[in-house]
Amino acid sequence: MTPPAQPRERLRIALQKSGRLGDPARELLAAGGLTWRESRDRLFLYGESLPVDLLLVRDDDIPGLITDGVCDLGIVGRNVLVENSLALGAQGHRPLVEWRQLGWGRCSLDVAIGEDEEWTGPQQLAGLRIATSYPQILGRWLRQEGVEAQTVVLNGSVEIAPRLGQADLVCDLVSTGGTLRANQLRPVTTILDSEAVIAGPDQRLEDGRQEIADLLLGRLDGAMQLKESRLLMLRAARPVLDQVLPLLPGGHEPTLTGVEGRDEVAIQMLVHGPVSWAKLEDLKRAGAHNLMVLPVEGMLA
Ligand SMILES: Nc1ncnc2c1ncn2[C@@H]1O[C@H](COP(=O)(O)OP(=O)(O)OP(=O)(O)O)[C@@H](O)[C@H]1O
Numbered sequence: 061m062t063p064p065a066q067p068r069e070r071l072r073i074a075l076q077k078s079g080r081l082g083d084p085a086r087e088l089l090a091a092g093g094l095t096w097r098e099s100r101d102r103l104f105l106y107g108e109s110l111p112v113d114l115l116l117v118r119d120d121d122i123p124g125l126i127t128d129g130v131c132d133l134g135i136v137g138r139n140v141l142v143e144n145s146l147a148l149g150a151q152g153h154r155p156l157v158e159w160r161q162l163g164w165g166r167c168s169l170d171v172a173i174g175e176d177e178e179w180t181g182p183q184q185l186a187g188l189r190i191a192t193s194y195p196q197i198l199g200r201w202l203r204q205e206g207v208e209a210q211t212v213v214l215n216g217s218v219e220i221a222p223r224l225g226q227a228d229l230v231c232d233l234v235s236t237g238g239t240l241r242a243n244q245l246r247p248v249t250t251i252l253d254s255e256a257v258i259a260g261p262d263q264r265l266e267d268g269r270q271e272i273a274d275l276l277l278g279r280l281d282g283a284m285q286l287k288e289s290r291l292l293m294l295r296a297a298r299p300v301l302d303q304v305l306p307l308l309p310g311g312h313e314p315t316l317t318g319v320e321g322r323d324e325v326a327i328q329m330l331v332h333g334p335v336s337w338a339k340l341e342d343l344k345r346a347g348a349h350n351l352m353v354l355p356v357e358g359m360l361a
């Protein structure tokens with residue numbers, strides 16, 4: 061089903077239909093207060109709480125949909141954004157840019173050679189065949205390095221190309237490195253660090269859609285900050301405060317409250333990011349007790 065024609069004042073965001081980024085992207089938008097109604101084919105989600113509609117597609121199509129103006133923004137891996145932007149740029153289209161970095165979907169685009177081979181640097185790739193799904197990014201890197209090599213474009217199962225004799229080495233996405241190891245390959249250099257991003261045009265949106273985008277992005281920033289936030293609570297006797305306070309993690313200023321009838325204080329502070337067990341153990345060794353780390357459900361300064 062083609063999405064119903066929408067008035068231009070509704071924002072439209074492209075998301076990956078399934079795969080690694082689809083669910084976290086929808087969770088992020090839901091955390092920003094967005095609710096939606098699904099079309100029967102589940103490819104178009106009509107925003108109910110805000111004038112923001114979602115189009116569910118293959119991730120490779122997201123940059124093109126933004127360039128064509130079918131969608132205003134998209135949630136996509138930087139690897140896909142850069143690869144497609146380079147191709148679209150070569151056709152004379154305006155560049156797409158990252159409106160936000162989301163901090164998940166992290167992976168890197170690496171050059172990998174046989175695990176027994178020696179690596180002396182990019183120059184050794186001259187004249188070799190490199191299998192990849194990212195010919196634009198690889199081509200740009202080879203030009204930067206001044207290396208002339210042959211690119212073999214494959215859409216999947218890139219790592220088995222050397223064993224099949226299709227290529228001498230690969231350039232592919234790596235997260236844990238397990239896929240490379242399973243194929244007797246080892247990463248030797250990273251040519252792009254990737255994470256999920258909100259991609260959009262390099263200029264403001266029109267017809268009131270920029271205001272909707274600003275509202276939504278403000279909420280998403282808040283939701284992302286909240287997700288990272290923890291409340292750290294602990295107690296410490298006054299005589300050990302000088303040892304405990306310098307060990308507190310970075311974050312907001314701690315609040316110290318005297319505990320009635322005891323020579324001790326209750327300390328609480330908002331922390332950005334996780335508080336490790338090692339940090340709690342350090343605080344305890346310094347004399348703190350009753351340590352607790354709590355998730356934060358809502359926040360208004
Ligand atoms: N092993 C990985 N670990 C973490 N992130 C990854 C990994 N592999 C890919 N990614 C990121 O997740 C994005 C989506 O990966 P996925 O495998 O779902 O894509 P796909 O198979 O191309 O999906 P689609 O059907 O939408 O084309 C990648 O473009 C990349 O940014």
Ligand SMILES: O=P(O)(O)OC[C@H]1O[C@H](OP(=O)(O)OP(=O)(O)O)[C@H](O)[C@@H]1O
Pocket residue numbers: 216217219232233234235236237238239240
């Ligand atoms: O370093 P690792 O943790 O092993 O991850 C890397 C693999 O993950 C992705 O493939 P995916 O599992 O999505 O399968 P695909 O071949 O269908 O893309 C990517 O294309 C690599 O093959």
Ligand SMILES: [Mg+2]
Pocket residue numbers: 118119120
């Ligand atoms: Mg894809």
